[in-house]
Amino acid sequence: MGNDRYWKQTFYEMVDRELPHMWTIEICNEKPNQMGWKSFTQHDAFGKYKCPDCPNSWKSIHSVIEFYIQLTNRQGRVMMNPLGQQCKNCIDQYVKPKMPNRIITIIVQNLIKTIRKKCYGEYVPQLDPADDGQSGHGPHIKKLCQACHLGICKANVFISHQSSKVEHCNVHIGEEKPNSPLKSSQQQDSCFCRCFCFFAIILLYFIWIIMKH
Ligand SMILES: [Zn+2]
Ligand SMILES: [Zn+2]
Incomplete structure (x- = not known):
């Protein structure tokens, strides 16, 4: 994720301001095994990727981060699993996205709103888009996207409704879920x-x- 410190700092500041209990956040690479976790998936976030094995770098407005949330005995835990995209030249590993600080702030706000709703039963206003107002950055290639492999990517849903978001148009036409x-x-x-x-x-x-x- 690169900017782990900014994620944590932003999260702890907002927890201090908005939540009544102590909460921690950790980065993980898969779903927690135990039961009792609630989940929140941030779809369509703006992220930058840099291949570790070749000079290729790219941007996407369909980055996906999964969060797992648990509140037990007045102690809250968040596990964060950013899903990756493969480099089109190397296709051997998922590269995790890096987000600009302003996008991290929006995603953490969405996470805190979801915690308030799911763990404290509060009414919260709608979540904010985290795509930075950007439109397509080239085609969203389904076979390179980890979220597409897991069947949770929303990139293809936009095809028929939002022509400004052109990622995926080469790949997903006619593939309505x-x-x-x-x-x-x-x-x-x-x-x-x-x-x-x-x-x-x-x-x-x-x-x-x-x-x-
Ligand atoms: Zn590469
Ligand atoms: Zn995808």
């Missing part, structure tokens, strides 16, 4: 049709009964 908003609205339409036909038949039946008497 089963639960995408488009599909579910189609399902809602056909359900509405079935309900409408059902009530029309019932209505005709009652009219027939009334006419008969």
